Amino acid sequence: MLNSKVPPGPIQEKWTQYKANCKLINPSNRRKYKVIVVGTGLAGSSVSSSLSELGFQVEVFTFHESPRRAHSVAAQGGINAAKDYKNDGDSIWRMFYDTVKGGDFRSREANVYRMAECSLGLIDQAVAQGVPFAREYSGYLSNRSFGGVQVSRTFYARGQTGQQLLQGAYQALIRQSEVGLLTIHTRHEMLDLILEEGKAKGIVSRNLDNGQVKNHMADAVILATGGYGKIYYLSTLAMNCNATAIWRAHKKGAFFAAPSWTQFHPTSLPQMGEYQSKLTLMSESLRNDGRIWVPKKAGETRSAREIPEAERDYYLERKYPSFGNLAPRDISSRAAKEQIDAGHGIGPLRNAVYLDFSDAIQRDGKEVIAKKYGNLFGMYKKITGMDAYSEPMMISPSAHFSMGGLWVDYELMSNLEGLFVLGEANFADHGANRLGANSLLQACVDGYFIAPHTVMNYLAGEKPIQNKTSANSEKSIQDTEQRMAKLLSIQGNTTAEEFHKALGKVLYTKCGLSRKRSELLEAQKELKALQESFYKDLIVSGSSDVINFELEKAGRVEDYLELAQLIVEDALQREESCGAHFRVEHQTNEGEAKRNDQEFKYVSVWESTSEGEYKLHKELLDFEAIQISERSYK
């Protein structure tokens, strides 16, 4: 059984108590310690700047050309905080409850409470950095509501909340590179973790501009490398998002929790053709005013406007009257898939549903709607060439967010001492389903407010590392170089991209929005075969000592192929449905997810042994503060 090191005491006091008792390092001694941070998204940038402000040496790595390009930049909708500025009954407690319930009671209470607690200060921090959140005419901050909750706790900056928050974090980071002991290595990809006596003491990176493979030693390593939803190939993530950092750490012994829990976002744009490389998200905030429907008649051929009101099925409003179009993501996505599978899908590939603004435009006027969603409508037009003011949008579910990730304890430290994992890369706060606007928050809170304390607490018990190299790091460098050479040497006839597409297809159809034992078993075989073929048929052009995007891709796909198999293993092992994990065998009479608390009230935490076997560890989930119940949004 895993120990999550949750401090004792009432849930409201755990974090305060932790902070009051954690170990500190004298300001003048802090500069003797070095921390490596991989990733410059919200989690990585925020923890880097915060540690540097405290006086630690920080070395930051990103494969991006600039820290500002991390995929946090793409978040549109908003960030949650229990400020209760609306006087609508919000509180830390309610946010905590909504999040645990939203996660289908598969997250760790203490972590979630802390996230809600720290949400208040985060908005203050962002505003102080110059993040231009939306404001009322009176000058006060404005809020809106998001899926899965009945209060308005979402702060936003038009449709570019992630980009604005990331600007704030990036600026704080880059300021420290001027005034603090912080260096930034851009275009450097972490390819291995270095352990010394079981503790994380460094990384191996590859300089993507000249291919140089090098080790970097430190007293602690923080991974803030984002989500791996791109494993499905078609997803809302950026082209270069990958699992390599966490997967390489996993291979060095870091446990992986709930790998199969991936959220499918209900409002992304549908796939239009085989050539397509990504699915663009349309912010969930659109569901505040848009109504989702499909034609009642399967195989309908008329255009949206020709279908009379009585022949439309507003299925979310029908099935979930109290939450309606704002039902949580897993439920909305699955409901859409149900309609599409039953032949009600619309669009050229019949893989979408309508999101209709005509009622809202009639009610509020086009101007009001344009003010709220103008840039999203503009984006929709740019991508599809269609005008959402005059015809409904077409949307469909798409792989989006990894609830799963490296397992961490209350201190955000993995089972490997000295290895911390922050942001989307960890498994912590979202359980089996993430609520909208909670992950920007989690990434920020992890980095600004939590890790600075817990990392210092850890470092206080360590002696600053002196050596610049070690036998382990030399070996790591060698292994990494050999790996690159091997990928280049196969010289088959299938590109990394093609393997990635094939892999994505297997996962989408057999381990996506719904999962079935027999299909998962098929997926296992197909993935094995794909992996074998990868080592025979892969082709990577060029060499390893120059810019070589193909080689970068191949390494990431190689890791994805391994992770995919663990994902399927995880989905097979969990004989229940919860949140995003919907096992067809486990549903209620009404077709809703059926949890099995008796047998599965734990997080599945995986170790991969050197013999290539998976070993299951469990973190039992104790619900002390709230009563676990059936998750209903009816």
Added chain:
Amino acid sequence: MKLTLNIWRQSNVQAKGKFETYLLEDLDSHMSVPEMLDHLNDKLIKNRKDPVAFDSDCREGICGQCGFVINGHVQSPEEHATTCQTHLRSFKDGDVLNLEPFRAKAFPIKKDLCVDRTAFDRIIAKGGYISVNTGQAPEANGILIGHEEAEKAFDAASCIGCGACVAVCKNASAALFTSAKISHLSMLPQGKIEAKKRAVAMVEQMDKEGFGACSFTEACEAVCPQSISISHIVTMNKEYWKSSK
């Protein structure tokens, strides 16, 4: 759909580049420009040729990573769009497209269509921030900011750092990029205190990086994917002169 592509090929910073021609006959008009290049690269790789290096990441116009010149249009022939937001429906069947990298002294060409835009980070490093440490912030509603001011600050803050403004400018000036940040921060009460120092330091760094001077041709505003207004350049100049006097 059929297109002929003349693409700038250059193996590294020092190398001399040249255009090479490729004919693609099986394109779909819904493809985006990066998807078209994915398609070309797939063919090149299988023919044991070097694929075209080009940057892209989010492919939805927000990360600022993509961007090259298409038939003389910086980023895109479409108005205020990034390269990744440009679809083949913007062209006619049979068209010839010339694709070349952004050209500016401060943006060295790294390979084919990829350029080095790290100069932008170095400009921000000189003061493109508010000096607040984690934990220092007062209650967010403690300082009110009018709706219009917040919206204006947002307009300036929406710059994605793509570099199109530099590439289109005959002086290769980074005035639009730099002024957007100066203006974003100086418009907000939190950022006003450091406004003067910020403007001087950032403008000096901009010059040091080898960007040219602004001569107000307005070309930058016209291509900027975020429609950043050149009025920010006026703000920047004001801040700069105020403080250097």
